[in-house]
Amino acid sequence: MTAFAELMAFQRETEALGQIAGRLGWDQETMMPRGAAPQRGEEMSAMEAVLHARRSDPRIAEWLEVAEATDAVEQAYLREIRRSYERTCKVPADLAKTLARVTSEAQGRWAQARADEDVATFVPVLKEVVALKREEGQALSDADGDVYDAMVQDYEKGTTAAEIAQLFDALRPGLVDLRGRVLEKPQAKGVRGHFDAEKQLQLTEKLAQSFGYQMDHGRIDKAVHPFCSGGGLDVRITTRTSDDDPFNCIYSTIHETGHACYEQNIDKAYLLTPLGSGVSMGVHESQSRIYENQLGRSRAYTGWLFEQMRARFGDFGIDTPEAFYAAVNAVHKGYIRTEADELQYNLHVMLRFDLERALMQSDLEVEDLEAAWNDRFEADFGYAVDKPSNGVLQDVHWSVGLFGYFPTYSLGNVYAGCLYQALRRDVPMLEQDLANGKTSGATSWLKNNLQQHGGLRMPVDTIAHATGEEPNHLPLMTYLEQKFSELYDL
Amino acid sequence: MTAFAELMAFQRETEALGQIAGRLGWDQETMMPRGAAPQRGEEMSAMEAVLHARRSDPRIAEWLEVAEATDAVEQAYLREIRRSYERTCKVPADLAKTLARVTSEAQGRWAQARADEDVATFVPVLKEVVALKREEGQALSDADGDVYDAMVQDYEKGTTAAEIAQLFDALRPGLVDLRGRVLEKPQAKGVRGHFDAEKQLQLTEKLAQSFGYQMDHGRIDKAVHPFCSGGGLDVRITTRTSDDDPFNCIYSTIHETGHACYEQNIDKAYLLTPLGSGVSMGVHESQSRIYENQLGRSRAYTGWLFEQMRARFGDFGIDTPEAFYAAVNAVHKGYIRTEADELQYNLHVMLRFDLERALMQSDLEVEDLEAAWNDRFEADFGYAVDKPSNGVLQDVHWSVGLFGYFPTYSLGNVYAGCLYQALRRDVPMLEQDLANGKTSGATSWLKNNLQQHGGLRMPVDTIAHATGEEPNHLPLMTYLEQKFSELYDL
Numbered sequence: 001m002t003a004f005a006e007l008m009a010f011q012r013e014t015e016a017l018g019q020i021a022g023r024l025g026w027d028q029e030t031m032m033p034r035g036a037a038p039q040r041g042e043e044m045s046a047m048e049a050v051l052h053a054r055r056s057d058p059r060i061a062e063w064l065e066v067a068e069a070t071d072a073v074e075q076a077y078l079r080e081i082r083r084s085y086e087r088t089c090k091v092p093a094d095l096a097k098t099l100a101r102v103t104s105e106a107q108g109r110w111a112q113a114r115a116d117e118d119v120a121t122f123v124p125v126l127k128e129v130v131a132l133k134r135e136e137g138q139a140l141s142d143a144d145g146d147v148y149d150a151m152v153q154d155y156e157k158g159t160t161a162a163e164i165a166q167l168f169d170a171l172r173p174g175l176v177d178l179r180g181r182v183l184e185k186p187q188a189k190g191v192r193g194h195f196d197a198e199k200q201l202q203l204t205e206k207l208a209q210s211f212g213y214q215m216d217h218g219r220i221d222k223a224v225h226p227f228c229s230g231g232g233l234d235v236r237i238t239t240r241t242s243d244d245d246p247f248n249c250i251y252s253t254i255h256e257t258g259h260a261c262y263e264q265n266i267d268k269a270y271l272l273t274p275l276g277s278g279v280s281m282g283v284h285e286s287q288s289r290i291y292e293n294q295l296g297r298s299r300a301y302t303g304w305l306f307e308q309m310r311a312r313f314g315d316f317g318i319d320t321p322e323a324f325y326a327a328v329n330a331v332h333k334g335y336i337r338t339e340a341d342e343l344q345y346n347l348h349v350m351l352r353f354d355l356e357r358a359l360m361q362s363d364l365e366v367e368d369l370e371a372a373w374n375d376r377f378e379a380d381f382g383y384a385v386d387k388p389s390n391g392v393l394q395d396v397h398w399s400v401g402l403f404g405y406f407p408t409y410s411l412g413n414v415y416a417g418c419l420y421q422a423l424r425r426d427v428p429m430l431e432q433d434l435a436n437g438k439t440s441g442a443t444s445w446l447k448n449n450l451q452q453h454g455g456l457r458m459p460v461d462t463i464a465h466a467t468g469e470e471p472n473h474l475p476l477m478t479y480l481e482q483k484f485s486e487l488y489d490l
Numbered sequence: 491m492t493a494f495a496e497l498m499a500f501q502r503e504t505e506a507l508g509q510i511a512g513r514l515g516w517d518q519e520t521m522m523p524r525g526a527a528p529q530r531g532e533e534m535s536a537m538e539a540v541l542h543a544r545r546s547d548p549r550i551a552e553w554l555e556v557a558e559a560t561d562a563v564e565q566a567y568l569r570e571i572r573r574s575y576e577r578t579c580k581v582p583a584d585l586a587k588t589l590a591r592v593t594s595e596a597q598g599r600w601a602q603a604r605a606d607e608d609v610a611t612f613v614p615v616l617k618e619v620v621a622l623k624r625e626e627g628q629a630l631s632d633a634d635g636d637v638y639d640a641m642v643q644d645y646e647k648g649t650t651a652a653e654i655a656q657l658f659d660a661l662r663p664g665l666v667d668l669r670g671r672v673l674e675k676p677q678a679k680g681v682r683g684h685f686d687a688e689k690q691l692q693l694t695e696k697l698a699q700s701f702g703y704q705m706d707h708g709r710i711d712k713a714v715h716p717f718c719s720g721g722g723l724d725v726r727i728t729t730r731t732s733d734d735d736p737f738n739c740i741y742s743t744i745h746e747t748g749h750a751c752y753e754q755n756i757d758k759a760y761l762l763t764p765l766g767s768g769v770s771m772g773v774h775e776s777q778s779r780i781y782e783n784q785l786g787r788s789r790a791y792t793g794w795l796f797e798q799m800r801a802r803f804g805d806f807g808i809d810t811p812e813a814f815y816a817a818v819n820a821v822h823k824g825y826i827r828t829e830a831d832e833l834q835y836n837l838h839v840m841l842r843f844d845l846e847r848a849l850m851q852s853d854l855e856v857e858d859l860e861a862a863w864n865d866r867f868e869a870d871f872g873y874a875v876d877k878p879s880n881g882v883l884q885d886v887h888w889s890v891g892l893f894g895y896f897p898t899y900s901l902g903n904v905y906a907g908c909l910y911q912a913l914r915r916d917v918p919m920l921e922q923d924l925a926n927g928k929t930s931g932a933t934s935w936l937k938n939n940l941q942q943h944g945g946l947r948m949p950v951d952t953i954a955h956a957t958g959e960e961p962n963h964l965p966l967m968t969y970l971e972q973k974f975s976e977l978y979d980l
Contacts, residue, residue: 012532013536013539014536016529016532016533016535016536016537017533017536017537017540019529019533020510020514020533020536020537023514023517024510024513027513027517031521031709032724033705033706033707033708033709033723033724033726034706035704035706035707035723035724036707036722036723036724037723038723039506039509039722039723039724039761039762040723040724042502042506042762043506043507043509043510045506046502046503046504046506046507046510047506047507047510049503050507050540214525215523216523216524216525217523217525217526218523219521219523232529233523233525233526233527233528233529233530234522234523234526234529234530236523271529272529272532
């Protein structure tokens with residue numbers, strides 16, 4: 001056996017064990033009996049210890065030294081194995097353990113502080129988290145590197161914070177302006193009535209399959225938060241229902257279907273290899289977003305969906321496809337990122353990006369975080385935050401140490417804009433198909449040009465390969481400007 | 491940290507990983523999408539490799555050499571860790587791998603041969619399995635040890651094949667005789683009608699809880715075969731329904747509830763230790779059997795169950811509690827072990843025990859197995875096997891290398907007999923309680939006298955501790971003789 005083959009065999013077992021850890025997470029959110037939590041904690045940490053030992057196994061360094069790649073795919077395998085190995089070895093084991101312990105405590109404190117609307121009780125533990133993350137960032141970045149940049153690599157490898165800032169700075173003025181003009185107009189009419197949960201679930205299963213989700217390699221279950229989990233031949237999604245808001249179930253399912261189809265459509269030659277899953281959080285989000293927004297909330301598709309809804313729920317207060325399209329794309333004032341519409345969502349993200357970057361670069365301290373949040377929110381949204389649970393305490397991310405993750409949400413939207421522009425160029429029948437509930441033209445294009453390649457190329461190159469040009473903010477801005485100008489008669 | 495503490499910490503992680511492997515098995519039978527099977531195979535084998543490496547880790551030998559136990563519980567921990575370690579090290583890794591490969595192939599061949607009613611196509615691969623198992627048995631037994639005895643240790647440690655044979659030889663004539671007398675009598679009337687699957691599941695969940703199954707540490711799902719899986723704080727069971735036979739669902743659920751309550755009721759001080767699960771297959775089966783038969787099929791309990799059934803299913807062709815008791819305990823002719831009643835079940839098991847023991851001791855060859863099966867069946871049951879799927883091809887066990895497992899089914903019944911005798915002695919209100927659907931007197935006795943102790947004592951000592959005397963065949967024989975004499979008016 002060559003060193004390359006030995007390394008790949010070792011890696012394959014690690015990938016298989018990683019899949020198991022992922023499935024345990026799925027089980028915890030969907031099936032696990034409540035009282036099993038303490039035992040599950042021990043199981044997960046035993047599994048993490050096994051994975052950490054494998055990912056930092058010194059034999060990897062030995063194999064990497066002599067392994068020879070004979071083509072671009074093998075080069076990519078080695079590139080990813082090297083990246084993961086070096087990343088794992090850079091963070092001292094003690095620091096990793098302390099971080100796990102402190103973030104676990106901080107998550108509880110955050111939930112309590114949010115319930116109590118009491119930022120002050122959360123500040124001390126968040127200070128600890130921030131200090132540890134800065135330390136981790138220093139360990140990860142080379143001596144003179146940027147701490148926050150090093151963190152972004154965990155979620156969007158090859159992209160720098162400066163590049164992201166440039167992109168966001170170009171996007172933000174246009175978004176603030178468009179949002180202001182839309183909100184001066186009368187609001188769209190919403191749905192009303194009671195939407196049977198079972199019927200919602202049946203409809204969303206149909207929708208997921210209409211987007212190409214393969215049920216023989218997946219399943220849909222209910223969970224508190226919708227998510228997508230797993231990879232390769234076993235990619236599961238979850239959803240939730242709300243009796244008076246069917247769009248919650250429908251669009252979160254289509255969103256997760258985008259994630260799931262990406263995983264399901266990766267070339268099976270990459271199964272259980274370092275290229276066998278979505279290349280980055282940003283590119284992953286581009287898939288979930290294009291399924292959800294550019295396709296799922298399009299005039300064409302919502303026209304078809306309107307008929308599906310009428311057939312299942314009868315009269316729900318909306319009489320025409322046009323009014324339904326407006327309801328699906330309604331723009332409201334609000335404080336909460338996860339409830340934000342397509343137009344305002346990125347403003348929520350950019351706020352977080354700037355604040356967390358400043359925190360990591362020690363340009364902002366935790367004590368000043370709430371004020372900084374509130375100032376920025378009022379500047380972008382035009383009204384003040386009314387309570388911490390609608391402001392700085394709304395997201396779990398910082399409490400669990402996720403710094404560098406937020407910007408990938410908006411990168412995903414920017415990438416989705418680029419992909420949609422190329423898709424319209426290459427698939428002339430797109431709107432006609434969507435108007436009949438047919439997504440295969442779009443999903444085949446995405447599979448062929450992006451999804452099947454898995455982690456072969458770096459994130460930006462993945463988008464550029466699919467669209468033929470470097471990703472930039474213009475296609476998204478143009479798409480939003482056109483869509484909402486027309487919808488709101490600007 | 492002392493050597494003892496280090497060893498226990500290492501063992502605890504291994505136990506946690508073992509729980510994960512078990513939950514993967516559960517997922518495979520209940521939740522896994524069909525198309526995920528090939529990937530799951532790799533995941534399972536990666537997990538098995540991790541577990542094998544830990545169980546044969548040379549540090550265990552070093553720890554064991556110097557670890558000191560300070561009480562009986564710690565002695566038992568060390569006893570079990572030593573047993574497992576020595577067992578794992580005795581079997582050469584190559585042999586274990588070959589066995590895994592050949593049994594995996596043999597299982598497929600067995601399923602095909604059974605479908606085709608063609609023993610001849612199964613013989614060659616079964617010969618391979620038997621040869622490998624004999625080799626494994628030689629590796630496990632010390633040079634002059636008994637190959638089959640060594641195998642029994644995997645399922646019923648501390649018990650020899652000779653002891654089992656003595657027990658079975660004492661039981662068999664009485665069973666053959668009682669069975670003959672019962673089958674001369676008119677058969678009990680069966681149920682008729684259509685039994686709604688959803689209602690069956692609701693009823694069985696109620697029954698499981700009535701036997702003390704804790705739903706906050708477990709769950710009930712549908713699967714092709716009923717089973718119990720997991721341990722500690724997460725013990726799950728499965729069941730199945732048949733539209734025209736509600737007893738299938740009811741009694742397989744009560745059976746699995748017995749297994750599950752044993753696991754759930756083990757002292758939490760033993761969680762994730764070598765004493766934290768049921769001590770042996772035989773003792774486990776004693777719990778499932780006493781819940782299912784001595785309690786669940788008793789006149790008292792079936793009287794209560796009859797009312798539960800009537801309330802849910804209306805008229806199902808049986809008018810009195812007495813007729814219902816007879817239907818639940820009907821004795822029919824049949825070929826299949828898994829469908830056999832309480833009276834005939836052990837005859838099926840003893841047949842297998844004698845044949846597999848002869849196979850392992852090279853007193854019988856695979857070519858002669860079918861004839862030996864058919865001769866023995868006719869001798870015990872009085873009629874000839876009509877086709878291989880009703881005879882030598884009916885069970886999966888031998889194809890997957892399970893030799894030494896079968897006798898634990900009947901050991902369980904013998905132990906259940908002993909426990910029931912003691913239970914009646916110690917819980918005078920037993921029948922009155924059961925007649926009201928109350929099992930807490932019985933289940934508390936089982937928990938206090940047996941279940942809570944987990945793997946503290948060896949299997950025979952576990953039963954002796956609970957009952958106050960060495961286990962023997964007489965209580966079971968007396969119980970069956972009384973029950974069926976009265977039922978069939980012998």
